Amino acid sequence: MMADTPMLRSIEGYSIGMSSLPRPRRILHLDMDAFFASVELLRRPQLRGQPVVIGGRVDPREDPRTRGVVSTATYEARAFGVRSGMSLREALRRCPHVHFLPVDFSAYTPVSAQFKQIMRDYSPLLEDRGIDEAYLDITSHPLPSLALARALKQAILDRTGLTCSIGIAPNKLLAKISSELDKPDGITLLDAGDVPLRIWPMPVRTLPGVGPKTDQVLRAHAISTVADLAAVPLGQLSAMLGTAHAAWLHAAAHGEDDRPLATAREPRSRSTERTFAEDVSEKREVARRLGVLCVDLAAELTAEGLVGRTVGIKLRFSNFVTQTRDMTFSGWTADPRALRRAAFDCLQRIDMNRSVRLVGVRVSDLRRSSASDSGEDIHPGLDFGP
Amino acid sequence: MTLITIPREILLKPLQAVSGIIERRHTLAILSNVLIAREAAALRFLATDVEIEISASITAEPTSDERTVTVGARKLLDILRALPDKAEISLVAQEKRLIVKSGKSRYTLQTLPTEDFPRMAAPESGSVSLSIPQALLKSLFLQVAYAMAQQDIRYYLNGLLLMVDNGVLRVVATDGHRLALAEREVAPKDIGKQEVILPRKTVLELARLLDDSDDPVAIELTGNQARFSFGSTVLVSKLIDGKFPDYNRVIPKNHPKNLVLNRLLLLHALQRAAILTNDKFRGVRWILGENTLRISSNNTEQEEAQEELDIAYTGEALDIGFNVSYLLDVLNNLETDEVECALGDGNSSALFTLKDRADFKYVVMPMRI
Numbered sequence: 001m002m003a004d005t006p007m008l009r010s011i012e013g014y015s016i017g018m019s020s021l022p023r024p025r026r027i028l029h030l031d032m033d034a035f036f037a038s039v040e041l042l043r044r045p046q047l048r049g050q051p052v053v054i055g056g057r058v059d060p061r062e063d064p065r066t067r068g069v070v071s072t073a074t075y076e077a078r079a080f081g082v083r084s085g086m087s088l089r090e091a092l093r094r095c096p097h098v099h100f101l102p103v104d105f106s107a108y109t110p111v112s113a114q115f116k117q118i119m120r121d122y123s124p125l126l127e128d129r130g131i132d133e134a135y136l137d138i139t140s141h142p143l144p145s146l147a148l149a150r151a152l153k154q155a156i157l158d159r160t161g162l163t164c165s166i167g168i169a170p171n172k173l174l175a176k177i178s179s180e181l182d183k184p185d186g187i188t189l190l191d192a193g194d195v196p197l198r199i200w201p202m203p204v205r206t207l208p209g210v211g212p213k214t215d216q217v218l219r220a221h222a223i224s225t226v227a228d229l230a231a232v233p234l235g236q237l238s239a240m241l242g243t244a245h246a247a248w249l250h251a252a253a254h255g256e257d258d259r260p261l262a263t264a265r266e267p268r269s270r271s272t273e274r275t276f277a278e279d280v281s282e283k284r285e286v287a288r289r290l291g292v293l294c295v296d297l298a299a300e301l302t303a304e305g306l307v308g309r310t311v312g313i314k315l316r317f318s319n320f321v322t323q324t325r326d327m328t329f330s331g332w333t334a335d336p337r338a339l340r341r342a343a344f345d346c347l348q349r350i351d352m353n354r355s356v357r358l359v360g361v362r363v364s365d366l367r368r369s370s371a372s373d374s375g376e377d378i379h380p381g382l383d384f385g386p
Numbered sequence: 387m388t389l390i391t392i393p394r395e396i397l398l399k400p401l402q403a404v405s406g407i408i409e410r411r412h413t414l415a416i417l418s419n420v421l422i423a424r425e426a427a428a429l430r431f432l433a434t435d436v437e438i439e440i441s442a443s444i445t446a447e448p449t450s451d452e453r454t455v456t457v458g459a460r461k462l463l464d465i466l467r468a469l470p471d472k473a474e475i476s477l478v479a480q481e482k483r484l485i486v487k488s489g490k491s492r493y494t495l496q497t498l499p500t501e502d503f504p505r506m507a508a509p510e511s512g513s514v515s516l517s518i519p520q521a522l523l524k525s526l527f528l529q530v531a532y533a534m535a536q537q538d539i540r541y542y543l544n545g546l547l548l549m550v551d552n553g554v555l556r557v558v559a560t561d562g563h564r565l566a567l568a569e570r571e572v573a574p575k576d577i578g579k580q581e582v583i584l585p586r587k588t589v590l591e592l593a594r595l596l597d598d599s600d601d602p603v604a605i606e607l608t609g610n611q612a613r614f615s616f617g618s619t620v621l622v623s624k625l626i627d628g629k630f631p632d633y634n635r636v637i638p639k640n641h642p643k644n645l646v647l648n649r650l651l652l653l654h655a656l657q658r659a660a661i662l663t664n665d666k667f668r669g670v671r672w673i674l675g676e677n678t679l680r681i682s683s684n685n686t687e688q689e690e691a692q693e694e695l696d697i698a699y700t701g702e703a704l705d706i707g708f709n710v711s712y713l714l715d716v717l718n719n720l721e722t723d724e725v726e727c728a729l730g731d732g733n734s735s736a737l738f739t740l741k742d743r744a745d746f747k748y749v750v751m752p753m754r755i
Contacts, residue, residue: 041542097543170460327537328537329538329539330461330536330538330539331538331539333539336537338539338540338541339705341541348436378667378669378753379709379754380564380733380751381562381751382563382564382565382631383636384564384632384635385631385632
């Protein structure tokens with residue numbers, strides 16, 4: 001562990017053992033600024049400087065019953081309090097002259113591939129974190145961090161016309177937090193010594209792993225900032241949150257994170273979900289919709305050559321409470337009937353006391369489908385015929 | 387109102403019989419409850435996991451005051467178990483409470499509304515009914531239950547095929563690599579024909595509840611449920627909706643290499659050899675030669691086991707691999723001194739049967755080692 005580092009550093013003026021210590025990593029996190037909206041503005045320069053919201057399929061002014069949500073808002077729209085995840089109707093209420101555009105993935109995916117390719121020119125060690133963000137390990141790059149960040153931002157702007165925000169730090173955790181610190185179009189460099197000054201004053205919610213529930217638990221113990229969290233002994237924190245979660249948060253509060261970059265990320269799960277036009281209260285109907293999603297998902301998995309072992313469902317009720325259930329097979333499959341059956345079994349385990357606004361299905365524990373996966377080549381099965 | 391006053395042992399029996407199916411962690415609170423019904427001359431316990439419903443009763447003083455409550459099964463069971471032997475127990479129903487009294491002990495449990503307790507739907511019509519000794523049904527189940535699949539994608543394998551055909555009761559289970567079949571003539575040929583797939587949990591629960599006596603168990607099979615009544619216990623189970631594979635197709639016929647093996651000698655040799663098999667595939671090799679069967683295994687650390695059995699065999703030599711668990715399963719669940727084994731080539735399935743009997747078959751696919 002790195003626990004020895006501070007001690008060695010404290011022997012001032014000497015470099016005893018320093019050469020044997022691992023060189024601190026330099027991890028860069030890049031987050032495109034208002035990605036969907038920015039790509040749309042490239043196609044519609046006349047909207048530049050105006051509040052624009054990307055999300056849903058229809059303009060809520062045309063269909064006031066639409067239940068779409070905001071995917072991305074331009075910074076001009078954010079100034080009116082419009083946020084990702086907000087309903088389109090609410091966005092309209094907060095910003096009556098906002099422009100609505102539907103989500104068009106076919107436009108964003110090529111640009112996403114393009115900026116990641118530019119990043120790979122600087123280092124092959126890239127962790128893809130989704131359509132608009134990625135980590136890059138630049139430890140071995142000869143350029144100093146700030147110069148490299150500027151060069152990278154310029155290259156992306158030149159070739160895509162888009163701006164991004166970059167954070168560079170000794171690990172993924174700090175890099176991700178720092179890319180948020182100067183958004184949009186910013187660069188933030190952070191090292192371990194900056195943690196008390198820059199990170200500790202932040203609310204605990206800033207740390208990945210602190211969702212609404214954890215936040216509530218921590219608040220109950222009068223822990224609201226990262227500094228508060230850092231001051232809690234690990235043993236006490238474990239009693240509140242469980243060992244694994246406490247260990248992660250304790251390290252995170254001290255700016256420590258030794259997770260490697262997942263450079264060749266295999267897909268871990270595939271999921272799909274649907275929000276109903278009107279809440280559904282009948283279990284049979286919920287089951288039917290789940291069945292349809294299972295068939296879609298099975299087709300997607302098959303097209304990608306993937307099979308999964310764990311099937312989970314998600315129901316969001318009219319009061320926005322979300323419940324999930326899952327089950328695990330003994331083997332891997334992408335068979336729609338098997339997925340549907342599993343989804344129905346999961347549904348049996350949910351108490352449907354309210355109507356449902358959203359259903360989702362997820363298949364996880366994925367692997368590539370091939371004969372050897374099932375062990376069939378070593379242990380053939382009985383041939384029951386067609 | 388006092389539901390019953392009775393010695394602890396008598397009260398525990400039906401409660402233990404029904405509470406085996408109650409899931410420990412269930413999202414519907416009422417499913418962790420047991421329903422207690424004071425009927426005219428009995429106290430009935432009833433539990434359900436929505437797929438299976440079990441009830442069991444004890445006789446009680448006649449009363450005209452019938453009453454039903456539901457209460458946490460686990461807690462009631464734990465309290466009764468922890469009370470001293472031979473203690474006299476009273477169950478007293480109050481509004482929204484059940485009181486358990488015994489000597490100077492008094493426990494107050496909360497109840498949930500009886501109306502919320504899910505009950506199994508009525509059976510479809512068109513049933514086949516028969517009655518056989520409990521010991522026989524239990525024995526048939528135990529001969530094949532180990533071969534059922536568990537959480538298999540082919541959901542219809544996660545259970546047991548139970549069929550009545552021409553007066554024969556037949557049970558079949560398979561996990562896709564091995565298949566076990568047992569049958570017995572139990573009724574007149576004209577009793578009717580019906581086949582159902584019982585869920586795995588139903589089979590294991592019945593194997594636990596049935597006793598080794600000749601007391602009868604009444605079996606009633608319909609299109610959507612199976613009902614088993616024995617003693618004061620009634621178990622109603624939903625069925626697995628699906629088509630069980632054609633088991634006849636995988637039972638090999640006319641395999642040329644036939645062995646008679648001492649069951650326990652073979653079992654013990656395999657148990658020893660199993661120690662040095664690869665954890666994942668658990669393969670053992672059978673090398674069949676003149677009057678000998680050599681069994682060997684090795685693991686990833688290159689450790690090796692060798693066993694040799696003397697057998698009466700003069701046919702062709704054969705080298706074939708098996709998953710040792712599949713062999714141990716069948717040998718452990720039979721009671722005869724000898725088993726017969728018929729083999730084809732190294733790629734074809736092996737058939738295990740009992741001497742002079744056609745009522746048991748076990749088919750297992752070989753492994754490539």
